[in-house]
Amino acid sequence: MAELEINDPFHGSRVIPSYTCAHCSDVVLMRPERTRQRTRCMKCMGYICEKKELCRVECTPIHKLARDHFEGPRARLVPAIMSGATTLEEAERIILGPDGQQARRS
Ligand SMILES: [Zn+2]
Numbered sequence: 496m497a498e499l500e501i502n503d504p505f506h507g508s509r510v511i512p513s514y515t516c517a518h519c520s521d522v523v524l525m526r527p528e529r530t531r532q533r534t535r536c537m538k539c540m541g542y543i544c545e546k547k548e549l550c551r552v553e554c555t556p557i558h559k560l561a562r563d564h565f566e567g568p569r570a571r572l573v574p575a576i577m578s579g580a581t582t583l584e585e586a587e588r589i590i591l592g593p594d595g596q597q598a599r600r601s
């Protein structure tokens with residue numbers, strides 16, 4: 496596969512294909528003007544969404560983790576992902592709860 500990046504200024508008629516994030520299972524629309532390769536997880540080799548920090552920093556394939564009954568270190572992020580956390584900071588807040596003051600950076 497070639498890694499070619501073209502910035503196409505024209506937005507004609509479009510059919511928008513989509514894929515499902517291998518981690519959070521969100522549906523991602525693929526803009527046709529984009530030719531850059533999709534972000535892939537180097538661990539599970541699945542295509543992942545790019546809007547969530549959590550999907551990029553950790554391999555958290557929800558469906559696979561569910562089959563493993565959410566065991567293992569990665570599974571601790573799952574409740575946070577399911578509640579809509581997109582960044583590590585949000586995830587820590589959800590995991591630690593309102594008393595997790597030590598996780599705050601400010
Ligand atoms: Zn995702």
Ligand SMILES: [Zn+2]
Binds near residue numbers: 517518537538554
């Ligand atoms: Zn992965």
